[in-house]
């Protein structure tokens with residue numbers, strides 16, 4: 001195992017269980033870091049592998065205007081690796097510009113104050129965007145050689161450039177999700193705390209096993225995140241049941257159902273940027289707390305392999321200073 005390889009597929013074939021919200025907030029919080037909470041900033045690539053393109057819109061990115069997307073990378077018959085940053089990726093400046101322009105459109109005539117500009121700025125986050133064009137990929141890939149491992153090939157050179165690569169997947173177990181599971185070494189499963197939460201879980205676990213056997217023996221379960229939790233009997237019963245079945249694979253943090261989380265995409269920025277993680281802002285607080293658990297699990301894993309947990313980003317900075 002390469003202890004620095006952290007490619008996490010955020011997957012569940014069940015629709016609307018907060019895959020995108022979790023992938024977007026996790027990627028942003030890990031990139032931002034929070035020294036007070038013991039999360040050091042990391043260099044993060046978020047891959048939007050859903051034709052809905054919701055991860056891209058979460059930052060206010062205009063999907064129609066995209067010149068190149070993850071679709072082009074998957075369809076590349078030459079098997080080229082991702083040309084880092086240059087052609088395919090939205091870098092921190094472009095993401096920040098997109099978030100700030102959503103604010104400007106909603107506040108016509110007002111000046112974007114320095115403090116708000118800081119809120120709507122990311123430094124260490126890159127995005128491989130997607131749009132509706134990707135919806136053709138499932139069918140188009142079906143007859144192509146290497147159809148299951150195209151994302152893996154495309155991302156090969158990015159592995160050494162990023163501390164985390166987080167992949168948002170569509171709500172199906174089709175070829176796109178298989179590409180994500182073939183490229184990743186970890187799976188994070190968001191589970192909505194509602195009735196039927198575990199429905200489909202055995203199918204998902206079987207798919208993961210199949211991928212492990214046939215395509216990617218390095219794939220492992222990173223954790224289960226309980227989402228849209230409400231303090232009522234139903235939510236409590238479901239989360240107890242999930243914990244009973246999956247035990248310490250379930251993160252302690254439960255993401256509450258919160259209007260602020262649902263409204264964030266409208267403001268064109270993830271909740272972890274928009275709201276400070278305080279008791280008053282439970283949505284932001286929960287995603288920061290989940291990010292801390294993720295970052296701690298990574299540190300633990302690395303220690304187990306006898307490596308220092310210093311992130312590559314920090315190493316880059318140290319190199320620059322020298």
Ligand SMILES: Nc1ncnc2c1ncn2[C@@H]1O[C@H](COP(=O)(O)OP(=O)(O)OP(=O)(O)O)[C@@H](O)[C@H]1O
Nearest residue numbers: 015016017018019020021171228256257258261262
């Ligand atoms: N904790 C939450 N509280 C309230 N609303 C939420 C929460 N998390 C997500 N939502 C909202 O629920 C909807 C589904 O969330 P999201 O898009 O993240 O799920 P998904 O699993 O990616 O969906 P899909 O399967 O369509 O890709 C969105 O409108 C989102 O804003």
Ligand SMILES: [Mg+2]
Nearest residue numbers: 019020050054
């Ligand atoms: Mg989604």
